[in-house]
Amino acid sequence: MRWSTSTSTSIKDMRWSTSIKDEEGYPAFALVNKATGEAIKHSLGQSHPVRLVPYNPDFLDESVLWTESRDVGNGFRCVRMVNNIYLNFDALHGDKWHGGVRDGTEIVLWKWCEGDNQRWKVQPYYRSIEKTTELRGLGNSSAAAPSRSYVLLDLKMIAKIIEPCPAAFSLSACLVR
Numbered sequence: 085m086r087w088s089t090s091t092s093t094s095i096k097d098m099r100w101s102t103s104i105k106d107e108e109g110y111p112a113f114a115l116v117n118k119a120t121g122e123a124i125k126h127s128l129g130q131s132h133p134v135r136l137v138p139y140n141p142d143f144l145d146e147s148v149l150w151t152e153s154r155d156v157g158n159g160f161r162c163v164r165m166v167n168n169i170y171l172n173f174d175a176l177h178g179d180k181w182h183g184g185v186r187d188g189t190e191i192v193l194w195k196w197c198e199g200d201n202q203r204w205k206v207q208p209y210y211r212s213i214e215k216t217t218e219l220r221g222l223g224n225s226s227a228a229a230p231s232r233s234y235v236l237l238d239l240k241m242i243a244k245i246i247e248p249c250p251a252a253f254s255l256s257a258c259l260v261r
Contacts, residue, residue, distance in 0.1 A: 094118055096206060097141060100149060104166060110151040112166045114139060123148040126165050127193045134173070134191050152206060160203035162196060175201040 094117050101111035115124045116139050123139035126147045139148060146167055153162035153169070163173040174194035178185035178201035185201065196202065 097123075097139075099141060100144065104144075104146075104149060106151040106164070106166050106169050108151075108153075108169060110153070112149040112151055114141075114148045115150060115163075116141075124150070126171075130171060130194055131176075131192055133176075134193060152204075156198075156203055160205055162202055163204050163206070165193065170195055172196055172202050173204055174199070177201075 094115055097114040097116050098111065101113055104112040106112070116122070117136065120136070121139055122136040125135045125137045127134045137148065149166040150163050151166050151169065153164060153172075155161060165171050171193040172195070174192050174197075175185045176190040176192045176194075177183075178189045179199050194202065
């Protein structure tokens with residue numbers, strides 16, 4: 085799979101989070117592209133790219149489950165396989181010595197090397213929706229409420245370049261094949 089900065093939205097499906105945890109006790113989740121219905125699947129091992137596969141939310145498939153590590157600095161965490169916390173999301177050659185992360189950067193799994201290309205933020209994204217409720221005898225009323233059937237997310241990765249603030253790229257789980 086390759087890195088893309090396009091804007092489609094993905095979800096962090098937490099339906100298995102109460103029953104499945106990694107060896108450190110962090111909850112499992114699937115990263116699912118909302119537009120395509122595909123989930124990010126584990127790779128075949130270190131240095132191999134992660135893949136997109138059709139996602140069936142009613143079937144437990146451990147190969148699409150991930151966890152986040154403890155904070156590794158400034159709110160960033162490692163995204164790692166639920167069944168092997170030693171392999172992390174890695175933007176291959178996405179470090180400052182290779183020019184940073186850009187469209188087309190391959191996402192692979194790699195052991196923790198403390199690289200900026202292995203530090204990620206998963207941030208909730210809430211949409212307000214207009215909800216109209218009709219109550220007998222009271223007429224119509226509308227109220228804004230956050231939509232939360234799933235947590236929509238914006239997946240960000242830090243790319244520290246020689247700047248006072250790190251440049252962040254949005255993955256939004258819009259990964260292309």
